Amino acid sequence: MYVKRKLASSIKRKLSQNKLVVLFGARQTGKTTFIRSLMSDLKGRKLRVNADEKMYAEVLSSRNLQQLKGLVEGYDILFIDEAQRIPEIGLNLKLLHDEIPELKVIVTGSSSFDLSGKINEPLTGRKQIYQMFPLSMQEMLYTGNRFELNQRLNEFLIYGMYPEVCMLTNISDKADALYEIGDSYLLKDVTELQNLKHETKLRHLLQLLAYQIGSEVSVNELSKRLQISRDAVNNYLSLLEKAFVIFRLGGYSRNLRKEVTKMDKYYFYDNGIRNMLIDNLKVLDFRNDIGQLWENFIVSERKKYLSNSNIRSSPYFWRIYTGAELDYIEEGNETLKAWEIKYSKKTKRPHQSFIQAYPNAKTYYVTKDNYWEFIS
Numbered sequence: 001m002y003v004k005r006k007l008a009s010s011i012k013r014k015l016s017q018n019k020l021v022v023l024f025g026a027r028q029t030g031k032t033t034f035i036r037s038l039m040s041d042l043k044g045r046k047l048r049v050n051a052d053e054k055m056y057a058e059v060l061s062s063r064n065l066q067q068l069k070g071l072v073e074g075y076d077i078l079f080i081d082e083a084q085r086i087p088e089i090g091l092n093l094k095l096l097h098d099e100i101p102e103l104k105v106i107v108t109g110s111s112s113f114d115l116s117g118k119i120n121e122p123l124t125g126r127k128q129i130y131q132m133f134p135l136s137m138q139e140m141l142y143t144g145n146r147f148e149l150n151q152r153l154n155e156f157l158i159y160g161m162y163p164e165v166c167m168l169t170n171i172s173d174k175a176d177a178l179y180e181i182g183d184s185y186l187l188k189d190v191t192e193l194q195n196l197k198h199e200t201k202l203r204h205l206l207q208l209l210a211y212q213i214g215s216e217v218s219v220n221e222l223s224k225r226l227q228i229s230r231d232a233v234n235n236y237l238s239l240l241e242k243a244f245v246i247f248r249l250g251g252y253s254r255n256l257r258k259e260v261t262k263m264d265k266y267y268f269y270d271n272g273i274r275n276m277l278i279d280n281l282k283v284l285d286f287r288n289d290i291g292q293l294w295e296n297f298i299v300s301e302r303k304k305y306l307s308n309s310n311i312r313s314s315p316y317f318w319r320i321y322t323g324a325e326l327d328y329i330e331e332g333n334e335t336l337k338a339w340e341i342k343y344s345k346k347t348k349r350p351h352q353s354f355i356q357a358y359p360n361a362k363t364y365y366v367t368k369d370n371y372w373e374f375i376s
Contacts, residue, residue, distance in 0.1 A: 001167055004142045005034050006308035007130050011106075012038070014128040020097050021106045022119060025132030026244040026269070027185040030163045031108045034132065035079055042104070044076025051085040061087040068096055072103055083107035083119075090122035097126050110189060110243075131244070134161040134270045136304035138376040146372055153368065154284050157293045160272020175281055182276045190243045201226050203277070205236050209246060209266045210274045213292040214327065216251075216263035216319070237266070244269055247303065252316035252329045254358075260319040267299050294343040298366055299328060301375040324353040326363070336361040345369050 011021050025031050039046050049056045059071045060080070072078055078096070083089050089107070096103060107119075119127065137156070140149055159165050159174045162181055168174045187206075191199045204226055209217065219237075223230045240246045246268055251261035268274040271293060275281055284290055299315075306313055313332035319325035327341040338354060338361055345367045355363060366374045 001143070002033065002037060003030075003135055003139055003163065003166075004037075005030070005132070006136070006139055007034070007132065008038055008041075010310060011128075011130060012042070015042070015104045015106070018101055019128040020093060020123060020126050022123075022127050022129045023106065023108045023132055024129065024244070025108070025110070026134075027110045027189060028162055028164065028181045029132045029134050029244075031110075031132050032081055033163075035081075035106055035108065038106075039077060039079060042077055044104075045074060046077040046079065047072060047075040049078065049080045051080060051082045056080075057086050060089060060092050063088060063091055063095065065095055065099055068092060069100065072096065072100065075103070077104045078106070080105075080107040082110060084109045088118070090119035093119065094122040094126065097123070131307055133244075133300075133304045133307070135163055135166055136161065136308060136375070137301055137372075138305055138308065140166070141376070157271055157284065157290075157297055158275055158281055160270040160275070162270060162272060165272055178272045178276050178281075182273050186243065186245055186273065190239050190245070201228060201232075202236055202240075205233070206240070206245070206277050210268070210278045213265075213267060213274070213289075214295045215265065216260070217266055218263055245273065247300075249299070249315055249317050249328075252318045252331070258320045258322065260321060265317050267296050269300055269303075271297050271300070290343050294368070295327060295341045298341050298371060298374065301371075302328070305375050318354060320353060322353070324351040326351060326354055328366075338363045339366050339374065340364075341366045343368055 007023075011023075014021055023031055023035070039048075049060070051057060051060075056071070059067045062068070080086070080089075086092075093105060093107070096105060137149060140161075156166075159178060162178070164177050164181070165174050168177060187199065187203065190202060205222065208222060208225060219230055219233050222233045226233065237246070237248075241248065246266050248264040248266050250264050251259065253259035253261045274296060275293075280287070280289075284293075287293070303315070305311075311332075313330045316329040316331070317325070317327060318329050318338065326338045328339045330337045336358055338358075340363075342365060345365075354361065364374075
């Protein structure tokens with residue numbers, strides 16, 4: 001079953017405005033399926049190019065306008081899958097865009113390693129970049145109502161939201177699909193793209209991050225545990241972010257010298273990948289990390305919601321050296337909002353230290369009873 005994606009209407013609008021659309025996202029998040037569905041809604045003749053096919057790669061890296069025109073002659077829409085595999089793709093797309101402005105162009109990439117570097121400068125002002133995530137709860141509303149999805153909440157916390165995993169009903173099949181995505185796609189992409197020699201170090205790093213959800217991460221500590229340099233740790237963290245495996249939150253500080261800002265928190269784009277890495281797909285009744293699962297789920301769902309809705313907001317966490325903290329902060333449009341994320345319902349207000357430091361800020365709780373307000 002195909003689940004509609006929130007990006008569709010925005011991408012159609014940008015294509016109509018003569019923007020070249022770039023869609024980033026990890027493999028298996030449904031980019032190709034989504035583009036096929038999108039193209040079926042668009043009028044005109046379509047050409048789909050697989051970047052691995054030599055005949056297409058040679059033309060699209062040629063910087064020869066006549067060859068490029070010959071390739072797309074008679075077509076209205078060009079779709080290039082995994083465009084980062086084509087040398088000098090940015091300059092060639094610029095030629096196409098400038099010389100054949102009526103041609104609608106969509107390109108995808110599984111990571112921002114190579115493609116962003118190849119297209120950013122040549123396509124300045126000509127492109128619109130989107131990111132595709134695993135399915136969001138907001139998108140899952142196309143398959144059922146909130147009551148029905150709440151019945152599956154424990155499943156999402158454990159197995160995550162990758163499209164293939166969500167659509168499977170058998171628990172064993174879900175686990176098999178999740179391990180295949182994690183091992184054969186995400187980790188393989190990172191190691192192959194950068195020719196990493198120490199895949200075991202990379203996996204160990206991810207496992208350490210998985211156990212530290214909701215906590216600040218010390219690069220020095222990771223360096224000691226992994227027995228590699230700080231620079232190597234920072235390089236691995238950067239690679240994992242560019243491959244859409246993890247993302248970071250920095251510490252918020254505007255008023256107080258005692259606010260903590262030197263270390264970041266890391267979250268996984270998908271709960272299932274996090275649980276796969278630590279080899280723990282047990283049901284919630286037999287887990288001691290429900291709080292971490294919930295926080296990762298909520299923060300990642302909020303990230304999907306903001307991105308899919310094109311809402312510009314800067315996310316942070318907040319903590320002071322005395323220990324007072326808030327899990328999630330957003331600053332945007334001259335407003336400051338803060339949330340404490342708890343699986344179970346809480347009645348007390350978020351910490352008074354934050355309210356005293358930022359009296360104009362609004363503070364909230366996110367629990368399993370009200371989380372829909374936060375993610376949709």
